[in-house]
Amino acid sequence: xxxxxxxxxxxxxxxGSLTHAGDVLHLSQSAVSRQxxxxxxxxxxxxxxxxxxxxxxxxxxxxLFEATSSMVxxxxxxxxxxxxxxxxxxxxxxxxxxxxxxTLWLVPRLxxxxxxxPDLKIDLMLEERVLDLPMREADVAIRMKEPNQQxxxxxxxxxxxxxxxxxxxxxxxxxxPERVEDMxxxxxxxxxxxxxxxxxxxxxxxxxxxxxMKSTLMVNNYFGVLQAVLSHVGIGVLPDYLSVDFxxxxxxxxxxxxxxxxxxxAFPEELRTSRRVxxxxxFVLEEIQSLRRQQTEEEIANPSVD
Numbered sequence: 509x510x511x512x513x514x515x516x517x518x519x520x521x522x523x524g525s526l527t528h529a530g531d532v533l534h535l536s537q538s539a540v541s542r543q544x545x546x547x548x549x550x551x552x553x554x555x556x557x558x559x560x561x562x563x564x565x566x567x568x569x570x571x572l573f574e575a576t577s578s579m580v581x582x583x584x585x586x587x588x589x590x591x592x593x594x595x596x597x598x599x600x601x602x603x604x605x606x607x608x609x610x611t612l613w614l615v616p617r618l619x620x621x622x623x624x625x626p627d628l629k630i631d632l633m634l635e636e637r638v639l640d641l642p643m644r645e646a647d648v649a650i651r652m653k654e655p656n657q658q659x660x661x662x663x664x665x666x667x668x669x670x671x672x673x674x675x676x677x678x679x680x681x682x683x684x685p686e687r688v689e690d691m692x693x694x695x696x697x698x699x700x701x702x703x704x705x706x707x708x709x710x711x712x713x714x715x716x717x718x719x720x721m722k723s724t725l726m727v728n729n730y731f732g733v734l735q736a737v738l739s740h741v742g743i744g745v746l747p748d749y750l751s752v753d754f755x756x757x758x759x760x761x762x763x764x765x766x767x768x769x770x771x772x773x774a775f776p777e778e779l780r781t782s783r784r785v786x787x788x789x790x791f792v793l794e795e796i797q798s799l800r801r802q803q804t805e806e807e808i809a810n811p812s813v814d
Contacts, residue, residue, distance in 0.1 A: 598627035605650035608730030636704040670766035695742030708766035
């Protein structure tokens with residue numbers, strides 16, 4: 509098959525329109541249409557259903573689009589490897605992690621990474637859904653559990669725990685609970701236990717909510733929980749790594765915490781030699797080591813019962 513016609517077919521299938529594909533390819537609509545008709549003639553089949561609102565792939569068109577999508581991913585990977593073989597770290601890197609870890613820990617540290625690699629372009633996707641790394645939905649993932657997909661290189665970064673935190677201002681006004689039963693007199697800020705989140709956090713929230721809470725604030729991500737805590741709204745369920753960046757937060761009921769949550773960094777085996785992936789991995793590992801040192805120093809200065 510003609511590679512140029514396949515490239516044009518892929519653009520049309522992706523855009524769902526001859527006009528939009530022409531804009532992407534810098535070709536006229538008539539030129540795109542001629543190439544699609546020629547491809548259909550060479551294959552002896554119809555690739556698109558045509559109607560007033562655009563184009564829809566036929567069953568045969570879907571088969572071809574699946575093949576061209578695979579070709580595009582492989583070409584993108586090859587192009588990335590070629591670029592990475594040159595000196596320097598630059599180009600696009602697709603990173604995915606959870607909304608909480610991304611907004612609370614990763615994003616505040618990215619300025620240092622950009623200082624080191626100013627030509628790097630990061631596409632950061634924050635969501636609870638686990639993206640498919642082998643299918644290149646992302647290049648690198650930081651996940652709150654060990655990935656189970658095949659052909660992934662994975663590295664355990666750290667273990668985190670969910671704990672209870674509040675501001676000195678809130679505790680001065682509302683009092684400091686001495687036992688978990690005292691939590692009923694306070695306002696708990698947490699994610700709804702039924703929303704997607706690390707299971708340990710949901711378990712801790714359910715345990716505290718069982719204390720007949722008089723008032724609660726449910727937020728669908730930990731960034732919102734943190735903002736409410738910092739605004740002295742109540743006592744929040746938050747990951748322990750925040751104690752380093754927000755040293756003024758006071759840990760409430762230090763003998764209560766969630767089970768350990770493992771944090772893994774993973775990327776496809778085929779990106780093992782990528783300079784961008786290596787640069788990002790090494791940067792994250794350096795920051796994690798710094799976090800561990802600070803947490804150790806904090807534990808020594810403020811010992812508590814685990």
